[in-house]
Amino acid sequence: MKAAAQGGVLVVTRHPQPGRSLARSALDTALATAAFEQPVNLLFLGAGVLQLLPEQDSSDVGVRNLRKVIDSMPLYDMEHCYVDAEGAARAGLTATDLPPGAILVDHTALRALFDSHRHVLGF
Amino acid sequence: MTLHYCLLVLAAPASGHTSLTAARFAAALLARGHTLxxxxxxxxxxxxxxxxxxTPQDERSPQQAWSALADANGTELVLCVSSAVKRGLLDSAEAQRHGFPAATVHPGFTLxxxxxxxxxxxxxxRVxxxxxxx
Incomplete structure (x- = not known):
């Protein structure tokens, strides 16, 4: 396990977007935490990995496409994000679909990730 | 050991009992001497x-549960401003800014x-x- 910020905040995002506002709220929370220079990591878990499906276009639905924001996380000093490997496999995501700095995590690594953060926020 | 808590509430009061559970949890931790x-x-x-x-008369109002908690313990109840205004929750400043005649946020809460x-x-x-x- 690398890049897990000891003592930081882990934001867990478990819902796809569009359809639920929670994905956006999770991302906003992670970015706000980073903007205040607090250590934070984002974990895409379960159905949350569907946020990473390539070539999603939500413009006809009338909501903002989160993927551009997700891809801009390194600008907020969030160099890495974590992706549930099992969920990614189920969704048919390949390595090239993942955002920059993404790290796939299996069950053992997930446990380590939860253990290594001071606070866990579940969205 | 006394712990300092922070609660994050994502659940709407009208879509289940999660908000009431959160308010009960808050009351319980305060009763045990922790801070919030x-x-x-x-x-x-x-x-x-x-x-x-x-809230129907035979049900408990989450809003009353929260504001009673805030009154008794000085706990701040903060609504995320961008989530709130999107849902029509405006304090007097936001109501004025957007041209609405009155605030829609309960006085026990702030944006x-x-x-x-x-x-x-x-x-x-603990969060x-x-x-x-x-």
Whole structure:
């Protein structure tokens, strides 16, 4: 396990977007935490990995496409994000679909990730 | 050992009992001598601060549960401003800014940015999320 910020905040995002506002709220929370220079990591878990499906276009639905924001996380000093490997496999995501700095995590690594953060926020 | 808590509420009061559970949890931790300086309401959770919500007479009002807690313990109840205004929850400043005649936020709650959640997390020993129903 690398890049897990000891003592930081882990934001867990478990819902796809569009359809639920929670994905956006999770991302906003992670970015706000980073903007205040607090250590934070984002974990895409379960159905949350569907946020990473390539070539999603939500413009006809009338909501903002989160993927551009997700891809801009390194600008907020969030160099890495974590992706549930099992969920990614189920969704048919390949390595090239993942955002920059993404790290796939299996069950053992997930446990380590939860253990290594001071606070866990579940969205 | 006394712990300092921060609660994050994502659940709307009208879509299940999660918000009431959160308010009971808050009351229980305070009763045990722990501290809770701020509850942050985000996403659909901001609906907890809607002044015009009417709870049926035979049910417990989450809004009353929260504001009683705040009155008795000085706990701040903060609604995420961007989630709130999107849902029509306006304090008097926002109502004036957007040209509406009156505020819709209950006076026990205030609007604030996510920075207030970040600040509360920094000083908290425990952060507990009360999420939306799956």
């Amino acid at each position: 300086s701020r509850v942050f309401f985000l996403d659909n959770g901001t609906s907890n601060g809607l002044a015009t919500a009417i 604030g940015g996510l920075g207030l959640l970040v600040e509360a997390m920094q000083s908290a020993d 507990v999320t009360f999420g939306a129903p799956a």
